[in-house]
Amino acid sequence: MPAIATLEALRAFVAARDWDQFHTPENLAKSIAIEASELLECYQWSNEPEQERVEDELADVVTYCIHLANRLGVDLDEIVMKKLAKADQKYPIALAKGRATKYTELAEER
Amino acid sequence: MPAIATLEALRAFVAARDWDQFHTPENLAKSIAIEASELLECYQWSNEPEQERVEDELADVVTYCIHLANRLGVDLDEIVMKKLAKADQKYPIALAKGRATKYTELAEER
Amino acid sequence: MPAIATLEALRAFVAARDWDQFHTPENLAKSIAIEASELLECYQWSNEPEQERVEDELADVVTYCIHLANRLGVDLDEIVMKKLAKADQKYPIALAKGRATKYTELAEER
């Protein structure tokens, strides 16, 4: 993840504008947070925002995530799967089923 | 995006815990913003955080992005490419090259 | 804003730990965003969080806002009142009453 064509298009976009100099991991982390808040803004006062606006903001978050993964030299599918294995440990099905309780609190129940 | 195996693993994880009920688009948007801030927290006081911590937080952001895309019925590669076409219009190479200036300000220069 | 005693207590806390070196405006802005997301986390899956937790997270946001105002040499009451005057222009009562519509969209109606 992403498709090779997507990754190449994103890289070409940045290279053509000479923006790599701005894309430090820290700046990308800030950018992900900023775009995530713009996505949240779609739901600030309503839970039925315009679909295109949501898609655009989600795309912005993911775009910066791809840039950061690229910068860190990691593959998104791989780190998602690795994290999923950890989440599987923190949220045992028997305890977590049907409940939105944080793992730190679940741990106290064990 | 993501790989089919990743998407299926994420869906199975959520289904086994009966968490779909919590995954409304609004809750997912909040979750993306919350995880994006945890990623930012890696860079709160330093710009050399531990690599594994960054990978885990980035994975969390992307995981919720995948869930939201799934919920909205869109493909991440597709919306990223669609948004890139818009960014291409807003940031003409001749004006934007080497500059981190927002498109609203670039527009005033045109 | 805040009360003099609060401001002095916050300054003494930071001075005793020699933390002024970390409190650049940028780091404080990141910290405000990070704490704001922890406040949001109280409402991630429920809208009835524990009151004490909400108070603690809100306090963290405001604490960093006080530090930033201090660093910028501005008074919080003053900038809030100045911004309110701008909001008053952007959201005319006749147009904005009972509606959560952004000023950019209201402007199109004028």
Next chain:
Amino acid sequence: MPAIATLEALRAFVAARDWDQFHTPENLAKSIAIEASELLECYQWSNEPEQERVEDELADVVTYCIHLANRLGVDLDEIVMKKLAKADQKYPIALAKGRATKYTELAEER
């Protein structure tokens, strides 16, 4: 905190627009996070943003914090002082001096 005049001006602004209906604690928490990210955006690519822009965004964060405190029935000075007492315990001067290390890690050193 804030000054009585500020609080009254904010309340009058909201009342005149009949916006109390939108100001649920959850919506206010979302709004604080959104405005905090707009403040962060000032520092997205540079650490020398325009002072007036920073003041405006900081004012927006604090405005929503005042509304939330109001809604929760708490005084901002009071909760900041209460949280400070907790931070004092979590960050003992002897351990925390000159270091930006999180209390969870400091605890391991004790």
